[in-house]
Amino acid sequence: MQPLFLLSGAAVLVAVIVDILWTTLWVDGGSGPLSGRLTTILWRGLRRVSRDDSRVLSLAGPLILALTLAMWIALLWLGWTLLFAGGTTALVSTQTDQPATWSGRVYYVAYTMFTNGNGDYTPTSSTWEIASSFTTATGMAFVTLGVSYVLAVLGAVSEKRSFASDVTGLGDRSERFVRTGWADGTGDADGDRTPTRGLELPLESMATQLSLLAEQHKSYPILHYYHSESDDEASAMAVAILDDALTLHRYGIPDDRGLDPALIETARASADSYLETLDAAFIDPAPEVPPEPDLDRLREAGIPTVPDDQFETALEELSDRRRKLRGIVEADAWEWPPTSGDVEGGIREEVPQ
16 A cells, blocks of 8 residues: 555645536636636736737737646546555556556556546456446546536637627727717707617617626636737737726716616626626736826817816726726736827736736
């Protein structure tokens, strides 16, 4: 009996099984301890190596997902190999009747995890026969669970990019998003333009999409690391643009001229759920508050606004929220969506963590 190998194998198996179940089945748990840290290390490493090149980072999600699956399989393989090494003579060769060597144990565990075995080695007692059965069970069950996890993640990636396209299609910054809502407005008795009712349905749809996206990010934190080559398909950018646009509607435009406050609060609640996913993805709020939206750009379009000092006071109360939004944007290797001028969003230089 080799207690060190036996205990080491059991510890590895417990750790990887907990990590797999935590990551794939616990909806509110985020990534498991092992896969979560692997994801963070790989993402930060890719950013440093690629210098935040968008094409390279677009490979991060698939690479992280593949390596996570590979880690789970490798640790299951290692754990069972160590466990079989813990017995005095757990396995023997059916051809020579000699105890299995390390290479024999590795070989036996490999084919036992994915098949019923080919008979080259055989357990020496009922205890090791049961262990072999569990080896096959864990291999087949967790590989199947891993494949299901991959399919769910890929479906969520498509949905998050669809949401981003819907938001950026209305505007690539918060002021433009608001101005688009006014573009088809009709004049009132004073000749001023009012928000179109046509914006209400898209905003309701975006709120629903964002609520679903938030739940998917809680279930699959790896979604934070599926980087898009184009900023108009980046959900981190889209959430920041949408939330700042909602801030403009709620605090930058007089109550009697903007959108229905209930609709705004519903959409902001969806954004709140999204912001709650930061901890699961090991993302911290940005150290600095992002630039303020420019009310002058709305005034140029004939949109009524509140006084600047009133808007600035409201933004001060939202500083923590906006720092979280900026943290998500920067963690996805983008700059904060431009709020004034004609500069478009782009890849940012990495801020040391």
